Amino acid sequence: MKAWVDLYSAHQALRTQGAEAEKQIREVLRRLGEQRPSVFQSNVQSRLQPQRNPETGLQVVELNRARRGEEVHLHQLPAADQKEVHLKEARLTVLLLLDRSRQHLHQFTVMVEGKRSDDSPWTVAVHLPDDRPTVKNPSADRQGHGGCGHAALHCHVGPTLDVQPKVRVPLPPLSPGAIVEWVMSQVVPTAAFEPALWPNVVNARSQPLR
Numbered sequence: 001m002k003a004w005v006d007l008y009s010a011h012q013a014l015r016t017q018g019a020e021a022e023k024q025i026r027e028v029l030r031r032l033g034e035q036r037p038s039v040f041q042s043n044v045q046s047r048l049q050p051q052r053n054p055e056t057g058l059q060v061v062e063l064n065r066a067r068r069g070e071e072v073h074l075h076q077l078p079a080a081d082q083k084e085v086h087l088k089e090a091r092l093t094v095l096l097l098l099d100r101s102r103q104h105l106h107q108f109t110v111m112v113e114g115k116r117s118d119d120s121p122w123t124v125a126v127h128l129p130d131d132r133p134t135v136k137n138p139s140a141d142r143q144g145h146g147g148c149g150h151a152a153l154h155c156h157v158g159p160t161l162d163v164q165p166k167v168r169v170p171l172p173p174l175s176p177g178a179i180v181e182w183v184m185s186q187v188v189p190t191a192a193f194e195p196a197l198w199p200n201v202v203n204a205r206s207q208p209l210r
Contacts, residue, residue, distance in 0.1 A: 004147035010173035011152035018098045018105040022061050024177030025094060035192055037076045044070060059102060063094035081190045087122060090114030090187055106130050108176060110183050124186050126155045126179050
């Protein structure tokens with residue numbers, strides 16, 4: 001059981017990154033948007049917009065809320081790269097829920113919904129559930145029966161989020177920016193969208209510890 005207790009504790013520690021979460025994600029989006037060719041329209045990072053709830057004081061940060069997410073223009077990739085991409089359309093959703101002070105991360109979602117070439121649906125989603133108790137979830141982010149079957153930070157991959165069985169894959173305590181990188185690397189599995197190419201990983205491992 002200790003492994004799952006340690007993982008839950010590590011996921012809880014992620015929630016203290018509220019002040020950095022938006023900054024990290026904005027930087028990742030900026031970098032992806034500046035690639036040539038890019039799968040995003042220009043200045044994608046500017047469409048990550050905060051909105052404060054006047055009643056609760058909580059702040060919701062969403063990517064292109066007016067259009068329910070940001071379109072991923074997969075057709076703009078070079079022909080050689082398109083052979084590695086198995087979706088014909090995709091849309092990226094990013095949502096953060098921060099407390100009044102913007103220091104605590106209550107909830108975090110990164111999701112891509114799309115269609116394969118045969119028009120069948122496909123979804124990948126990473127969730128850090130809301131840690132505020134509600135009527136629906138009185139135990140807040142302690143959902144399911146335990147930390148093994150429903151780790152706090154987890155991902156779903158499948159046709160939709162509702163297809164059974166709903167498999168929840170535990171994720172390590174990646175930062176919000178790294179999670180956006182991971183999701184995009186699944187959707188666009190090309191060298192340009194891989195932030196940790198193997199030569200760089202090997203080189204980094206060979207550097208002496210400081």
